[in-house]
Amino acid sequence: MLELTALWLPVVLSAVLVFVASSILHMVLPFHRGDYDKLPDEDAVLELFRAQEAGAGNYVAPHCVTPEERASEEMRAKLARGPLLFATVIPKIAMGKQLVSWFIFCLVIGGLVAYVASFTVPKDADYMAVFRLTSMVAFLGYAGASASESIWMGRKWSTSLKHIVDGVIYSLLTAGVFGWLAV
16 A cells, blocks of 8 residues: 555645646636625625624524424514525635635645545556546545535535536646656
């Protein structure tokens, strides 16, 4: 089997490549520009959240915690009337912190790919054997949960599909690096 400690270079290099590719996909190319819609009266909604002093977090409205609350006539009426709102509140953009967090996440995915490869890929494996396994593990890490945002949170399916395409690109880059440096 491959030695886990010998896979540090593919972990780091794949994280760098994925970081650069994601920057291009999200900041340079127009691929993700339509992922979010603008609210009809954006300023009023933002002012409402400021006035409510809603701190950072994930919110849902109407909100209920227990099955009994959900079964109440009042909650049933709210749900029937609509809309259902899911909102993520971030006090201010902290792009540096978010980019560092994304890079660390890429390192974690690379580390998990290396971990699985160290138990499943023989030392004498060819490029394609390494590529097949590592691309699937990386894909699960980068795109595995994308559809759940559309299923449970109402995200547009087109946005989730774009994130899945991103995951395919990231997994192919990761697998290419592992296939190149691990054999």
